[in-house]
Amino acid sequence: MTRPAGRSGKARTVVVIGGGIAGLATAALLARDGHAVHLLEQQDSLGGRAGRWEAGGFRFDTGPSWYLMPEVIDHWFRLMGTSAAAELDLVRLDPGYRTFFEGEASPVDVPASREGAVALFESLDPGSGARLAQYLDEAEDAYRVATQRFLYDDFSSLRGLASPDILRRLPRLAALLTQTLDGRIARRFRDPRERQILGYPAVFLGTTPFRAPALYQLMSHLDLGQGVLYPRGGFAALVDAMERLARGAGVDVCLGARARRIVTGEFAGGVRVAGVEWTDDGGRGRRLDADVVVGAADLHHLETELLPAALRSHSEEAWSRRDPGPAAVLACLGIRGRLPELAHHNLFFVRDWRDNFRRITAGLHLAEATSLYVSRTSATDPHAAPAGDESLFVLVPAPAKPEWGRGGVDGSGSPAVEAVGDAAIRQVSEWARIPDLARRVVVRRTIGPADFAADFNAWRGGALGLAHTLGQSAMFRPANASRTVSGLLYAGASVRPGIGVPMCLISAELVLKRVRGDRLPGPAGLVEAKSLEVPWPT
Template identity: 65%
Template sequence: MGPAAPPRGSAEKPVVVIGGGISGLATAGLLAKAGHRVTLLEQRSGLGGRSGRYERDGFRFDTGPSWYLMPEVIDHWFRLMGTSAAEQLDLVRLDPAYRTWFEGHAEAAEVRSGREHAVGLFEQLQSGSGAPLRRYLDEAAETYRLAKDHFLYDDFASFRGLAHPQVLRRAPRLAKLLGWSLDRYVRERFAEPRQQQVLGYPAVFLGTSPFRAPAMYHLMSHLDLDDGVYYPMGGFAALVDAMERLAREAGVRIETRATVRRIITGPSGEAARCEAVVWTDADGTQQRTPARTVVAAADLHHVETELLPAQLRSHPEPAWRRRDPGPSAVLVCLGVRGKLPELAHHNLLFTRDWKDNFGRIQAGRALADETSIYVCKPSATDDGVAPAGDENLFILVPTPAAPEWGSGGDDGEGSPIVESVADAAIDQLAAWTGVADLRGRIAVRRTYGPGDFVDGFNAWRGSALGAAHTLRQSAFLRPGNRSGKVEGLHYAGSSVRPGIGVPMCLISAELVLKAVQGIKKPGALPEPELAADAAGSSA
């Protein structure tokens, strides 16, 4: 079976989804597939939210997510929509998964997915560390399965899922995984600093640092070292386009350049209930769309503080002062003439002093001259993202959540701080990888800064990914998927459960679907049998 049939009369109770990012598209598609009449409102001219795109002079950039992890979760959403990721996307498994440079070491390390490749790399970095890595990855795989089966697809409306025998049997170990930091957990097992960084860096994908992420997130190493890293040809723009296509086919009405002004509520006993959404269209004309169900797939802080009156906020302003927004970022899109064989598809440059690196970001201080950065070269895999013979580079520099740093621009026209950070990253990349003439080969340059995350996505304090996955902001401690004050108001996206990243945003959409349909059973929804699957079974 797929998404459950809508409650009787749901066609007369239309749904409005606020936000056309990954979570908004996913939620709108699932609800429409289940029979609801859905309108999606997106303030920008294009869909995808943080999964954006930029094109210029034959170069095509993804300006958001670029690591395709947890492929089974992404495929699950497509299957609920009656298709599959294999039918909608051209996925390539990357080899190497990524290349890593470590400050003070001239040679880069090739990180290849697959247990034996990972063990071989660790043995190369420190003899005798292969066996501990096997145990570490076994534990990471077990934690991932436990999280997927009992935590990720649970909205924690009750705590029955935590009383499952599989969870209870592992309670002592789970207590350690939640009580220790990822850094401490890794250091207890591996003394070699480069190994610690390979196993600790996934915390950045979670909007935090290995010093603040709970050790439970060691499960991330199972995803890249065991499962593998993939790339959808055409980039994440191809994923967004596929999701938009399926949402429209399911009947979703999509309005772009639609700025939501407020959520209208009415009385429902002693509570309030959704009645409509007021928005302005591209011409500035005010519109009012009735909706008994509203899904806010936008930044939670913006929704609660700008679209609802104070008395209806589940998360009032004082509560936000105790929360961690996670880092922001300076993004640099570079079109480079000629080839760059020194770089793989994914590249990580790690400075030696991580405590200083992450401490500056957490404290809101200026970055050091050299800092840890991520560089994507999709033209290593995809000929369509750059002119023939040239390269497409995307640099991400984690920075403090400081909107006052300003925004980016074309060809060095962004704010002074943003452009200074971009210049330093370009020079660091050139020096560390041995591409001395990199700066002179740049034909296209576009930057984005913390201010762009505020202006483009209403991101709280310019957060690049969403609220950090610290212990106090993970699992059932993360904001939930429905309002505590307004009946019919639901939340999806990286601000809420289960959290940050494309797969998590897809799961949040499914949590909303289950809530709207009144499905209380934890776990992922059953997938419908596809025609191709049925034919294969018959054969």
């Protein structure tokens, strides 16, 4: 069966609320398809959580930093008539990342290739290399099924689940959905370092390995099977490329534009969108009429602040049962001198991982030592710091508690946020054996849970979006269309398919497909997901 691959038959006027990755991607795709698109972004720049900050010659991405699922990102660029290779300067990282384990004398570098990962596991625990090879085979199969049948499906119809490849895999899928990721890993791997390397991708999904379904074993195909890329200039370069293409396609970008109300009207006994009321950066009230409105901001904010209660698809009672995923404390640190002790990506794992995650999900204070992530962007990108210096971005997963407060520059954030930042610096200093790290910090800015709530309207200050638990994945995740208002569609990390830059790009495609009238599973404009293949830089 051939899917629609061209422009929609009728040109519509579209208003997109939110200029993060999902909103920017959606606006660009719809404009390229021939629609008149207006993009409203409340901040003074685009990108949303994929933000940027610069001070003293140091440059920082303040959001996503792992370039995974490159074929998905490239597919979006190809829908825009170009390619990721043409728009970005992509570098393959080797090692993919460095891991520090509490109590271990030396860090462990994770190689950039599947073969290297298998050899690494064999060196850590003889016999586990073969088990990892089998695990990665299964992960790759799960990933291909996901891209073909789950990720690019808005589940407005369940017919995609009746495909032969799904029916053939039902016993395996049942096992993957009824086991936890940690349980699946523990049955095969004894070494705690291996378990943490395989389990940590659950954090990318806003959850823990103890709560994520084993289906997310597929994540190991991304970092261990495919490897990790980096776009020079960081994710800011990705946002810039997307903005350039969106404006080139005709998107009308309105910055400093805060949406106040989604306007609706009655038709044929139902309710449909009529436009959006918003205020500009001067506080003046404005309105844009629209045939289609795409909410690409936080779903809870969109429904509770911009719609009356009677038109919301999700009640407050339903929200009270949902898992917002973790918040985070971020620290942007400009460091004098070099830091060869760190790789580009660095993961720090505490020994008592279960207690670490329990503190986050239960809303408790973090321990003095906690699992965290450090990006030394200047290891790959010389423009990220002055010559001879380093740019560090530290991310500490934290409870979704906006009452912890906001961050600030030079220690001016809330006491709770600054205390987490101080502890993280001490931990990195001790574990990576950089005794003078704190004294070498010349630029510092922290970001706390309340910043995510204030700047991105993030529900409960979540850093990523709704956690990918079983009850919040695939068809169980909030839908990409309102159940009560015709013409009101949704994109972004709150809805299907989920969290992360690639998922947000796919959510934009789901909106594009719905506007086109294409309800088939699989990427827009392609017959088979296997077409999502791009050459890797060497």
